[in-house]
Amino acid sequence: MQHPEPHGARSSRFRLFFPILAGATLRERLIACLGALIGIGLTGVISGYLFGQGPHLPLIVAPMGASAVLLFAVPASPLAQPWSIIGGNTISAMMGIVAAYFIRDPIIAIGVGVSLAIGAMSLTRCLHPPGGAAALTAVLGGPVVAGWGFLFPFVPVALNSCILVGLGLAFHKLSRRNYPHVAAKPVENSHQTRDLPSSLRVGFREEDVDAALDVLDETFDIDRADLSRLLRQVELQAAVRSHGEISCADIMSRDVIAIGEDADPDHARHLLLKHNIRTLPVKDREGRLVGTIGLRELSEGLNPIAHLLSKPAVAAVADPALSLLPVLTDGRTHAVIVVDADWRVLGLISQTDLLSAMARLLSIKDERVSAASGVSAKA
Structure with missing residues (x-):
C-alpha cells in the first residue's frame, strides 16, 4: 500500500511554485489583473489617439507590460513608484540610445546599455527593473527606433510611462489602495523632548x-x-x-463617565476634575459615541462641546487587550472607548487599566517560571 507523503516533503518539493509575495491574497491578485487590463489597454488607446498608429511609431513599448506588473501587483514596492516608472524607463531608454549611437557591435551595445541604465537609475533614485528592457529595446529596436533617434526615450517611452502612471493613480484611488506608497510617519515624542517615544x-x-x-x-x-x-x-x-486570552471585556471599566454633545463645557471640565480622568466620552442624543473631550480641548475656548471633539479611539469587547498597546502608548491617547456594533458605549480602558493587566501577566509568568524551576530542582 502506498503511503501519502508527509506535508513537509511535498512543501520542500514544490516550494519553487509557492507565492513569494507577502500578503498576496487572491483579492489583491484579481485587482492587479483588472488594473493591468485597464492600464495597458488605455495606455495603448491614448498613445494611438495622440500620435497615430502607423509603422513609423510603436504604439506602446514592451517594457510597459513589466511596469504594469509592478504598478498594479506590488504598488507598495519602491520600484513601482511614479518617479521609478517614469524616470526609470525614460533614463534607461536614453542610455540604450547612447550605447547604440557610440557602439556599433550590438552584443557589446546591449551589455553597455543595460549597465549604464542600472547606474543612471541608481544615481537618480528611480531604479525600475523594466528599465533594463527599455534599454534593450532602444538598442535592438530596429529602424523604427533608429528613425526616432534621441526622441525615442520621450516618445513613446516617457509618454507611455506618464499615461500608465496617471491611470495607475486613478485606479488605485478608486480601489482605495495606498499609491503612491507613503511610508508611515515616524513616531514622534508628543512631549517635544529629546527622549524616544515610549x-x-x-x-x-x-x-x-x-x-x-x-x-x-x-x-x-x-x-x-x-x-x-x-x-x-x-x-x-x-x-x-x-497573551490573547485577556480581552477588552476583562479589563474595561464599565461604569463610564460620559457626557452629551449638548452639555455645557464647564460641566465637562467639572466631571474631568471630579473623577480625575483625562478622557470623557461624548454621546449624541441617541446615546451613540461621537467623540471624546479632555482638558486640552476644553482650553481652546468657550465653543460648544460639539465643536471641540477629538476622534475617539475605539475597540470591541472581544478584541485582545494587548492589541491596544500601540494606541495607548502613542503619547496622545489616554483611553480607548469600548463600543458595540451601534457605537454605544460599553466600557472604557485607560492606560492604567492596560498597565495593570500587563503587570498581572508578568506576575503570572514569573509564577509559572518559578514553579517550573521548583519541579526541575526536585527532579
Whole structure:
C-alpha cells in the first residue's frame, strides 16, 4: 500500500511554485489583473489617439507590460513608484540610445546599455527593473527606433510611462489602495523632548535594523521605514498571540463617565476634575459615541462641546487587550472607548487599566517560571 507523503516533503518539493509575495491574497491578485487590463489597454488607446498608429511609431513599448506588473501587483514596492516608472524607463531608454549611437557591435551595445541604465537609475533614485528592457529595446529596436533617434526615450517611452502612471493613480484611488506608497510617519515624542517615544524605548531600535541589514548583506524590495513598521507589528502580534486570552471585556471599566454633545463645557471640565480622568466620552442624543473631550480641548475656548471633539479611539469587547498597546502608548491617547456594533458605549480602558493587566501577566509568568524551576530542582 502506498503511503501519502508527509506535508513537509511535498512543501520542500514544490516550494519553487509557492507565492513569494507577502500578503498576496487572491483579492489583491484579481485587482492587479483588472488594473493591468485597464492600464495597458488605455495606455495603448491614448498613445494611438495622440500620435497615430502607423509603422513609423510603436504604439506602446514592451517594457510597459513589466511596469504594469509592478504598478498594479506590488504598488507598495519602491520600484513601482511614479518617479521609478517614469524616470526609470525614460533614463534607461536614453542610455540604450547612447550605447547604440557610440557602439556599433550590438552584443557589446546591449551589455553597455543595460549597465549604464542600472547606474543612471541608481544615481537618480528611480531604479525600475523594466528599465533594463527599455534599454534593450532602444538598442535592438530596429529602424523604427533608429528613425526616432534621441526622441525615442520621450516618445513613446516617457509618454507611455506618464499615461500608465496617471491611470495607475486613478485606479488605485478608486480601489482605495495606498499609491503612491507613503511610508508611515515616524513616531514622534508628543512631549517635544529629546527622549524616544515610549513605544520605541523597548525592543529593537533603528540602528538594530541597520546592523541586521549589514549582516544579511542583501537588498530587499521594501522601504526601510516599512520594514521597521512591519517588525514592530510582528512584535505586537506575537505578544497578542502569547497573551490573547485577556480581552477588552476583562479589563474595561464599565461604569463610564460620559457626557452629551449638548452639555455645557464647564460641566465637562467639572466631571474631568471630579473623577480625575483625562478622557470623557461624548454621546449624541441617541446615546451613540461621537467623540471624546479632555482638558486640552476644553482650553481652546468657550465653543460648544460639539465643536471641540477629538476622534475617539475605539475597540470591541472581544478584541485582545494587548492589541491596544500601540494606541495607548502613542503619547496622545489616554483611553480607548469600548463600543458595540451601534457605537454605544460599553466600557472604557485607560492606560492604567492596560498597565495593570500587563503587570498581572508578568506576575503570572514569573509564577509559572518559578514553579517550573521548583519541579526541575526536585527532579
